[in-house]
Amino acid sequence: MKKRIKLWWQELTIQKKIAVFTGMVCLTILLSVVFNVWVVRFSLVDFNGILQDNAKCSELIQALEKESTLFESYMRNPDAEKKEELDRAMKRTKNAVYDLPFQYRKVGELRYAKTWSIRSSYEVYCTKRDAILSMEDNVTDYVSRLYEVYDMQKYLGQYAGILMNCTIEEGDISYQKKVPTLVSVPMVVIFAGLLLLFGIAEMASLMKETIMSPIFKLVRASQKIAANDFFIEDVKVDNKDELGELVHAFNKMKYATGEYIQALEEKRKTLDLLHEEELEKLETEKRLEMTKLELLKSQINPHFLFNTLNVIGGMACLEEAATTEKMIRALSALFRYNLKNQETEVCLSQELKIVEDYMYLQQMRFGERISYQKICRVDADKVIVPAFTFQPLVENAIIHGLSKKEEGGTVRIHIWQQGEFIFITIGDDGLGMDDELLMHLRRELAKEDGKTGIGLGNIYRRIHAMYQDGNVEVYSRKDAGTVIKIQIRHKEVGEEDVPCVGGGR
Structure with a gap:
């Protein structure tokens, strides 16, 4: 039975469970109230009825005795004061007579008969009493009628006494019948209280098992999930109500979230591996570029080239060809910088010196068709720039922009600092x-x-590889010229282990 009730309870919705529990509590309170009312009625109302019936009979006896006494006193010595007292006593007696219980079902056959006899006799008595009170004492049958009234008063008193005895006996019998019930009331109260208490306790236990227990399980599971433990055991409940659906949805959500977190973690690890591979790839490309550069350098035998240039320069000096010597020295410095410099970054002053040497040679070649302007708004001996950057761009400007133009033109270099960046335009x-x-x-x-x-x-790729926020932009307009703009982060000597030997031509 208990198992069947539990299964029925588990299938109820939470709203119905609360309604059933509330109904049980209300029913318990209602039964307690009804039982208390019954006990009060049984112990007080019924006994009060017995006492009231006895009191009414006693009131009738007292009223008859009072009226008989006053009637006799008045008849012996009539006066107005005694007459007034007698009238009040007669009224009291009349009220007492007609106040007696006269319901057959309530008083029973015997008491009903006695009460009927009293009422009938009282009416006859009242007629004869009133007649005597209105007679003169010299009437022929006055005395006989007076004693007849006295006899009726005794008769009514005897009947009232008999009714009193019957009422007391019936009350005693009724009381004796109710005594066992009254004795058993405490036991009934205790038993009913324990039964109701047990029922409410069982209901509370079911409420705890089907409502509070699943909530506690969800709280504990949520605390573990908050600690990033998504792969805990599923929360298990037997509920088929809203909490059961909630637990089922919670388990699905927990599993889906755990899978999603695991997928994100695997994706993060994959991205980390890809990032590492990308860094390795960039490093490999950087080494490849350096290898290509070294290959270009190795295509010329540096020692042979330098020795040959020195011999030519020495002969030009012997022949007093100062211009030729100057050109050879510039070309030698240019080759020495390109072939012997192993650094990726150098001082700005070195790059500008190589550009000046190169421009000197080009001006000797093109004459006044080519001019050169430089605006440097930073300290060239302190600022660090990528090596082999200026001269290739200046060479492109001359070869592709100015040499094919009949009237030539000007190469302009502008260097300035803005915030944390150095900007270079060629x-x-x-x-x-x-x-x-x-x-x-x-x-x-x-x-x-x-x-x-x-x-x-090469410069574009080197700038982007060397500087995270470096940039190279190209601007050009037909028949107006071309500008290469370079953006690099500002660095100074001392921040990097870069040798810096300044000096112009």
Whole structure:
């Protein structure tokens, strides 16, 4: 039975469970109230009825005795005061007579008969009493009628006494019948209280098992999930109500969240591996670029070249050819810088010196057709820039922009600092490029294997590889010129182990 009730309880919704529990509590309170009312009625109302019946009979006896005494006194010595007292006593007696219980079902056959006899006799008595009170004492049968009234008063008193005895006997019998019930009331109260208490305790236990226990299990599981432990055992409950659905949804959500977190963790590890591979790839590309550069350097025998240039320079000095000697010295410095410098970053002053040597040679070649302007708004002996950057861009400006222009032009270098960045522009006022060619060049630069020539493409890739926020931009307009703008983070000597030997030509 208990198992069947438990199964029925588990299938109820939470709202119905609360309604059933509330109904049980209300029913318990209602039964307690009804039982208390019954006990009060049984112990007080019924006994009060017996006492009231006895009191009414006693009141009738007293009223008759009082009236008989006053009647006799008045008849012996009548006066107005005694008459007034007698009238009050007669009224009291009348009220007492008609106040007697006269319901057959309530008083029973015997008491009903006695009460009826009293009422009938009282009416006859009242007629004869009133007649005597209105008679003169000299009437012939006055005395006989007076004693007849006295006899009726005794008769009514005897009947009232008999009714009193019957009422007391019936009350005693009724009391004796109720005594066992009254004795058993405490036991009934205790038993009913224990039964109701047990029922409420069982209901509370079911409420705890089907409502509070699942909630506690969910709280403990949530605490473990808050500690990033998603792969705990599923919360198990037998409920088929809203809490059962909630627990089922919680288990599904826990599993799905755990799988999602695990997938994110695996994705993060994969991204870390890809990042490491990308870094290794960049490092490999950097080493490859250095290898290519070294290969280009090795294509010329440095010792043979330097020795030959020194011999030519010495002969030019012997022949007093100062210009030739100067050109040879500039060319020798240019080759020495390109072939013997192993650093990736150098002082700005070194790059500017190489550009000046290169421009000297180009001016000797093109004469007044080529001019050179430099605006440097930073300390060239302190600022660090990427090596082999300026001279290739200046060479591109002359070859592609100015040499093909009949009237020549000017190469301009502008260097300034803005915030944490150094900006370098190398521009010319040569032939320039149309929009289509410019866009094609920009697209090729953005590609890893773009076809842009060794100089500009190499510089573009080196700037982006060396500086996280470095940038190279190309601007050009047909018949107006071309500008290469470089953005690098500001560095000074001392921040990096970079040798810096300044000096101009």
